[in-house]
Amino acid sequence: xxxxxPADPTPWTKRxxxxxxxxxxxxxxxxxxxxFSTGQHNVFSGYxxxxxxRQAAVVAKRQAIRDMDKLWPRFRANVExxxxxxxxxxxxxxxxxxxxxxAQNHQVQRVIKTKSMLTEELQLxxxxxxQGVLVVETDLGEYIxxxxxxxxxxxxAPAAHKNRDQxxxxxxxxxxxxxxxxxxxxxxxxxxxxxxxxxxxxxxxADMGITGxxxxxxxxxxxxxxxxxxNADMVTTLPQILVSVVGIEKIVDTWENLGVLIQQPAMNxxxxxxxxxxxxxxxxxxESMVEGPxxxxxxxxDNGRHLLRDTVFEDVLSCIRCGACLNVCPVFRQxxxxxxxxxxxGPIGIVETxxxxxxxxxxxxxxxxxxxxxxxxxxxxxxxxxxxxVIQLRQEKVRRRLVAASVxxxxxxxxxxxxxxxxxxxxLRWARWGQRLYQRQGTLRSAPxxxxxxxxxxxxxxxxxxxxxxxxxxxxxxGPS
Amino acid sequence: MKPVELFVTCMVDAFRPTxxxxxxxxxERRGAEVRFPQEQTCCGQFSYNGGYHHEAxxxxxxxxxxxxxxxxxxxxxxxSCAAMVIHExxxxxxxxxxxxxxxxxxxxxxxxxxxxxxxxxxxxxxxxTQQRPEGAAASHDAKSATSVVLHQGCHMRRLxxxxxxxxxxxxxxxxxPLTVGDEDQCCGFGGTYSMTEWKVxxxxxxxxxxxxKKVVQExxxxxxxxxxLGCLLHLExxxxxxxxxxxxxxxxxxxxxxxxxxxGGT
Amino acid sequence: MSxxxxxxxxxxxxxxxxxxxxxVWEAKGLGALTEAVGxxxxxxxxxDPAAVVWPVIYWVNQExxxxxxxxxxxTRGPVEAWQWGPGKDLRSVASRAVLGMTxxxxxxxxxxSVAIYASEDTGLWPSILPPAHLVLVARPRIxxxxxxxxSQMAGDCLPPxxxxxxxxxxxxxxxxTLVIGVHGPGRVGAIVYEV
Numbered sequence: 026x027x028x029x030x031p032a033d034p035t036p037w038t039k040r041x042x043x044x045x046x047x048x049x050x051x052x053x054x055x056x057x058x059x060x061f062s063t064g065q066h067n068v069f070s071g072y073x074x075x076x077x078x079r080q081a082a083v084v085a086k087r088q089a090i091r092d093m094d095k096l097w098p099r100f101r102a103n104v105e106x107x108x109x110x111x112x113x114x115x116x117x118x119x120x121x122x123x124x125x126x127x128a129q130n131h132q133v134q135r136v137i138k139t140k141s142m143l144t145e146e147l148q149l150x151x152x153x154x155x156q157g158v159l160v161v162e163t164d165l166g167e168y169i170x171x172x173x174x175x176x177x178x179x180x181x182a183p184a185a186h187k188n189r190d191q192x193x194x195x196x197x198x199x200x201x202x203x204x205x206x207x208x209x210x211x212x213x214x215x216x217x218x219x220x221x222x223x224x225x226x227x228x229x230x231a232d233m234g235i236t237g238x239x240x241x242x243x244x245x246x247x248x249x250x251x252x253x254x255x256n257a258d259m260v261t262t263l264p265q266i267l268v269s270v271v272g273i274e275k276i277v278d279t280w281e282n283l284g285v286l287i288q289q290p291a292m293n294x295x296x297x298x299x300x301x302x303x304x305x306x307x308x309x310x311x312e313s314m315v316e317g318p319x320x321x322x323x324x325x326x327d328n329g330r331h332l333l334r335d336t337v338f339e340d341v342l343s344c345i346r347c348g349a350c351l352n353v354c355p356v357f358r359q360x361x362x363x364x365x366x367x368x369x370x371g372p373i374g375i376v377e378t379x380x381x382x383x384x385x386x387x388x389x390x391x392x393x394x395x396x397x398x399x400x401x402x403x404x405x406x407x408x409x410x411x412x413x414x415v416i417q418l419r420q421e422k423v424r425r426r427l428v429a430a431s432v433x434x435x436x437x438x439x440x441x442x443x444x445x446x447x448x449x450x451x452x453l454r455w456a457r458w459g460q461r462l463y464q465r466q467g468t469l470r471s472a473p474x475x476x477x478x479x480x481x482x483x484x485x486x487x488x489x490x491x492x493x494x495x496x497x498x499x500x501x502x503x504g505p506s
Numbered sequence: 507m508k509p510v511e512l513f514v515t516c517m518v519d520a521f522r523p524t525x526x527x528x529x530x531x532x533x534e535r536r537g538a539e540v541r542f543p544q545e546q547t548c549c550g551q552f553s554y555n556g557g558y559h560h561e562a563x564x565x566x567x568x569x570x571x572x573x574x575x576x577x578x579x580x581x582x583x584x585x586s587c588a589a590m591v592i593h594e595x596x597x598x599x600x601x602x603x604x605x606x607x608x609x610x611x612x613x614x615x616x617x618x619x620x621x622x623x624x625x626x627x628x629x630x631x632x633x634x635t636q637q638r639p640e641g642a643a644a645s646h647d648a649k650s651a652t653s654v655v656l657h658q659g660c661h662m663r664r665l666x667x668x669x670x671x672x673x674x675x676x677x678x679x680x681x682x683p684l685t686v687g688d689e690d691q692c693c694g695f696g697g698t699y700s701m702t703e704w705k706v707x708x709x710x711x712x713x714x715x716x717x718x719k720k721v722v723q724e725x726x727x728x729x730x731x732x733x734x735l736g737c738l739l740h741l742e743x744x745x746x747x748x749x750x751x752x753x754x755x756x757x758x759x760x761x762x763x764x765x766x767x768x769x770g771g772t
Numbered sequence: 773m774s775x776x777x778x779x780x781x782x783x784x785x786x787x788x789x790x791x792x793x794x795x796v797w798e799a800k801g802l803g804a805l806t807e808a809v810g811x812x813x814x815x816x817x818x819x820d821p822a823a824v825v826w827p828v829i830y831w832v833n834q835e836x837x838x839x840x841x842x843x844x845x846x847t848r849g850p851v852e853a854w855q856w857g858p859g860k861d862l863r864s865v866a867s868r869a870v871l872g873m874t875x876x877x878x879x880x881x882x883x884x885s886v887a888i889y890a891s892e893d894t895g896l897w898p899s900i901l902p903p904a905h906l907v908l909v910a911r912p913r914i915x916x917x918x919x920x921x922x923s924q925m926a927g928d929c930l931p932p933x934x935x936x937x938x939x940x941x942x943x944x945x946x947x948x949t950l951v952i953g954v955h956g957p958g959r960v961g962a963i964v965y966e967v
Contacts, residue, residue: 396699423558
């Protein structure tokens with residue numbers, strides 16, 4: 026069953042141009058991605074145990090994906106045994122319906138949330154808000170973009186596209202609306218303090234918390250959350266009702282395997298050995314306790330995950346959402362996360378978006394957002410073969426006729442001609458003859474067909490009066506003298 | 507004499523044949539007996555990266571057939587094309603044989619043939635440094651050395667993992683290679699990507715030039731060079747459109763010039 | 773000089789904890805421990821001088837329960853010390869407190885982390901709601917790696933909630949600038965002790 030993911034209806038060319046012309050965003054994204062990718066590089070040096078754990082983590086996660094259908098019932102049984110409630114949602118719609126119903130059953134008015142890419146994928150906030158529930162994102166980056174009514178532009182740094190001045194303006198407007206004191210200045214410290222004060226109130230008032238799940242452990246029915254801010258600790262300890270929305274691919278079998286995985290998101294995402302807070306939920310609180318929810322609901326979501334099983338793309342499900350591939354991607358650094366039009370941006374996004382939805386949204390992504398530089402393949406700690414997946418998806422597009430017929434004809438003709446020496450040489454002679462029309466001052470300034478785009482911004486030397494082949498024929502035929 | 511087969515690449519052949527001629531001279535000065543299989547055309551990477559795998563496989567099979575008759579090294583004038591032959595050919599061809607109705611035996615046979623050719627493929631600077639593995643025995647002292655900005659292509663860096671070779675090959679000729687900031691970032695060429703997504707491709711070229719110019723200003727470099735002509739044509743084409751003229755030379759051209767100067771000097 | 777020059781775990785824990793932005797002290801014996809808590813107070817606690825009371829919320833590991841912690845804190849000013857315990861809902865105290873002091877179930881050398889369980893006798897709020905958190909780490913409870921620590925969790929003793937703390941609450945969500953102290957404490961200290 027194909028997944029349902031949100032898609033920006035704006036065409037790629039407009040999304041791209043908006044990204045390229047957003048100077049602030051490009052500057053900020055440049056700083057953030059470089060800091061993260063340098064951090065990833067540095068944290069592994071002098072820490073061989075970290076590299077060994079990473080290798081073991083790849084094995085563990087691959088096996089978990091293989092065993093997905095066995096791990097889910099085991100996870101489910103253990104959550105229930107510890108007093109939690111479990112649900113399985115085949116797609117986004119089912120997941121949203123389940124969560125909305127839980128909220129309605131408890132007359133929930135205020136929800137606090139940790140950052141979760143899956144809930145972005147499900148557009149859960151929107152569904153709750155249409156039912157009159159106030160949903161407050163508690164990760165600082167998410168809080169910022171929620172004030173701006175935008176979507177995250179980076180898996181780990183959702184507001185990476187915004188600068189301090191823009192954030193200050195948002196918070197000033199926010200403070201005006203609430204009748205409270207605005208941030209003292211536009212420095213990161215003051216802005217953070219403002220958000221801390223606002224969110225502290227939200228934490229203490231909320232009647233339901235919603236989390237995602239970085240990992241889930243089958244053998245005990247545990248959901249694991251990773252944050253640096255500590256917001257997951259608030260969300261899991263304060264409200265009476267807790268809902269954890271977890272992708273089915275997040276379940277690993279044992280604590281032993283969790284042990285090799287647990288450091289990888291922080292090491293590869295932000296260059297720390299472990300995030301400041303790793304939070305483990307294994308059930309509602311005992312009656313004699315005060316911290317933790319009275320009810321814990323765990324919604325496990327497929328939303329297209331199973332489509333990738335038993336295909337060459339299965340390794341994509343090993344993604345731990347560290348964002349390392351985004352940080353090194355040259356295209357991402359130029360256009361930013363919003364240009365992708367999908368919840369998932371960067372290399373993982375261009376692979377995952379068409380696959381999870383069976384090509385129903387944003388089929389242009391594999392073609393338009395990758396130079397095949399292989400930086401993502403090198404950066405991915407889970408060894409997901411992103412560059413080859415991009416190429417394979419392009420092949421799949423040709424197969425599904427998602428490419429203009431004229432382009433396909435050009436490639437066919439090109440291959441036919443160039444798969445013989447005679448055809449190859451003939452084509453260069455034709456080009457030499459034809460290029461006279463497009464030449465000025467010894468350089469080509471335009472061309473028809475596929476090559477047209479090149480000349481929108483660059484020149485090109487013409488096909489030489491004497492190619493290397495021709496030079497060799499003339500000077501070296503019969504071998505060196 | 508060390509016989510080598512030259513794979514000149516379509517880009518050098520058509521757009522910069524002088525770079526190929528320079529490579530021949532560089533190879534011969536280092537004891538190579540250069541042979542040029544005249545039936546050669548293109549490695550097919552343009553089609554492969556574009557998703558046209560059947561079309562790419564046609565070119566790949568042609569390449570294998572042209573180059574498989576000897577057991578000498580195949581010196582490629584591009585890290586990216588060499589990587590295509592070494593890393594992509596075997597499975598590309600085998601999968602194409604199967605998807606076009608060929609038998610498993612046929613696919614396995616083609617795979618083997620492609621692997622044998624791939625084992626012999628080597629990029630030019632890799633070949634040069636292999637001849638003098640002791641590395642940077644520069645014949646000039648570092649102070650008087652000419653400085654050039656070295657751009658390392660992505661496939662050279664990540665698929666061939668040949669990060670040191672272009673630098674070492676330049677140093678052997680008494681040239682001081684300079685790396686640029688964000689050196690691991692793609693220049694935006696990406697084969698047909700440079701045509702289909704020219705805006706992003708150009709933004710990347712401009713970012714690359716910004717970093718190159720910083721180095722040039724600091725160290726008075728004389729030119730930009732790389733082991734991949736594709737990146738260079740893209741970067742040169744961009745500055746040419748902007749009316750700028752900083753020299754851009756393929757690696758063999760830089761080494762060839764240094765060779766000639768050395769000869770003239772002694 | 774370390775009290776335990778041969779214990780690599782103590783050294784590694786302290787080094788990593790400091791690297792994450794925390795402060796660390798060592799204490800051998802009860803006297804040294806209470807002294808270290810006094811020093812930690814000086815460094816970690818920044819109470820509002822105009823405030824009438826300075827609430828402190830705490831719990832300690834069993835072996836330290838004989839100490840009168842309230843008295844120790846009260847020498848520091850108008851402190852109102854609240855001990856975590858069964859049946860008490862100290863959420864509002866915790867959110868007003870100038871300091872939360874806790875023990876920990878185990879600590880990790882390789883990452884400089886401490887694990888804290890939620891239970892009737894041990895709470896998480898003291899470690900997250902106040903602006904400063906002091907954790908008392910019993911030296912024998914320091915294990916080498918996170919995996920070693922987690923391997924204890926598979927059994928029946930698994931609490932419904934627990935967490936691993938590795939440094940102060942922080943964010944780099946605004947232009948990648950590091951800011952310490954977002955929702956949780958911005959000042960964190962650890963005392964490695966043995967009694």
